[in-house]
Amino acid sequence: MTELAFWVIAIVLVSSALAVVLLRNVFRAALLLIVCFFGVAALYITLNADFLAAAQVLIYAGAIGILLLFAIMLTRDLHSGNPFHRLHLPALVLSLLLLATIIGVVIGTDWTTISEVPQVVEMPLDEPTTSYIAIALFDQDNGFVLPFEIASVLLLAALIGAVVLVRREGKD
Amino acid sequence: MSVWEYIVDLFVNVRTDWIExxxxxxxxxxxxxxxxxLIGIILMLIFVFPIVIIFIWLERRFIAWMQLRPGPNRCGPFGLLQPIADAIKTLIKELIMPAxxxxxxxxxxxxxxxxxGLMxxxxxxxxxxxxxALADLNIGILYIVAIGSLSVTAIFMAGWSSNNKYALLGAMRAVAQLVSYEVPMVLSIVGVVLIVGSLQMSEIVGQQSYPFILVQPLGCFIYFIGAMAELNRSPMDQIEAESELTTGYFTEYSGMKFATFFLGEYISTLAIATIVTTLFLGGWKGPFLPVWFWFVFKVFAVFLVILWMRATLIRVRIDQIMAFSWKFLLPMALINIFITAAEVLIWDKWMSGWESFPWPFIxxxxxxxVVLILLWSKIFFKLGGGRVEVGEVRPGYSQGYGADLQAPVS
Structure with missing residues (x-):
């Protein structure tokens, strides 16, 4: 059952990801990217990571997808397909480097099973993950409370900075 | 098991027998x-669609009653067959597609x-x-929040694909409004989650020996208003404002596609009513009568309040609606979280025997x-009620919101 689900999800995921790159219509590409995010969430569900799946749908398919669509809508000359690009050669070099890095990581990684990976929190499989994620993140002894708080303050600062940037001073 | 016991919890009993x-x-x-x-989905659809049809009838009749006019009363007794007549009419209409x-x-x-909406x-x-529940997930509330954010994508798809400026304006408003109202909406749920200590819906209902609206009045209020904005219902229907945008994102929709949109909105409304019932009104809990009766009864009560608001309040302006979310609902939701968190700590430490009815907290x-809403609304209106002033009016330009974006008036 899980294996069948995996293959269905994998086919949807890979084909939608390819379509995102290959389609000329940017709006449809963005919509397919949202489908792609859903596929990743479905993969998380087959791995018993329920909280992560919901967060994936909420943040990527919900927030980031909408942000992308909004950015596309504010872009000019969309009806002529993808924006005009001249930097073919640098783009090729960069994407080849990225591909080489990914392939290197995939080959170099030791794909052990889950039980052999060092665990942050002792946790039985097949159990709801929410409370264990909370313990791993906010535990008083070896949690990540301070980085978490710093990250949230950073995001707040970015938010306020964005508001200040778009706000016009005085006339015009 | 007697017949009565079987009927009291019909949904669960049918499902248990089926599994056995x-x-x-x-x-x-x-x-x-x-x-x-499969059987769960069928039972759920049996629950959803009749109620949606009754909702459509009720909306027209109830608002007509409030506005002292008869409303649709020609099809069947009390106009009960009107939704069916409407459905047939929209089904046989032509599907028009923008070129x-x-x-x-x-x-x-x-x-x-x-x-x-259905999910x-x-x-x-x-x-x-x-x-x-069909699937009693451990992350129930989070699932609702995640799936609820999908409707924005649908509205945006409709607005963009119509290739119509009113539709696109409606879609832009939709994204701005829905994203803004999602923040206080989600934060207002946190109070309930803090009290219960679980995201699971069955657990949330199970712990409500009294309806949570009693300990979470602020949370319920904020969630309800946020939900009204999410549903694009009057007085928050800036997205489809007929007088300004000719119904916004579904300007170009007709026939069956329009009917699907219409039905989808009613299904979302029903979903929000059931969520409010589950989170704040005690879900299926109630004395003597069958659990499904209590559930449907509370859902209809919530829906009537939604209709009451639609019938009595006027549409909010677009700049006010954004300010209302960010400057009114969001701070209140944050204050609510702080108060609830403090109370949960006090509860755990000193008040272990109060779970059944914590009247001091209520x-x-x-x-x-009450004090917060009164004070904050006073400050809010003193600061202009969220009015946005767009520069000074230059000669030759029309006055009003977005005046500096418009072309000169000749």
């Missing part, structure tokens, strides 16, 4: 899960909205225990809610 009957066949466990969800629109996306948008019912418990929270 299936287990007699030595099927694979995954197949049993599949067939179980330069994106055909596939235009066709897909109502479907996405329809199913994003919400998967975690709503309408019976006792884990079998009460009293304090209602007092805080």
């Amino acid at each position: 009957w299936l287990q007699g066949f030595n099927l694979a466990s995954s197949l049993i899960i599949l067939l179980d969800s 330069k629109g994106d055909k596939l996306v235009h066709w897909l948008a109502p479907v996405v909205l329809f199913f994003s 919400l019912f998967a975690v709503i418990p309408i019976g006792k225990g884990h079998l009460g 009293f304090v929270n209602w007092a805080i809610a």
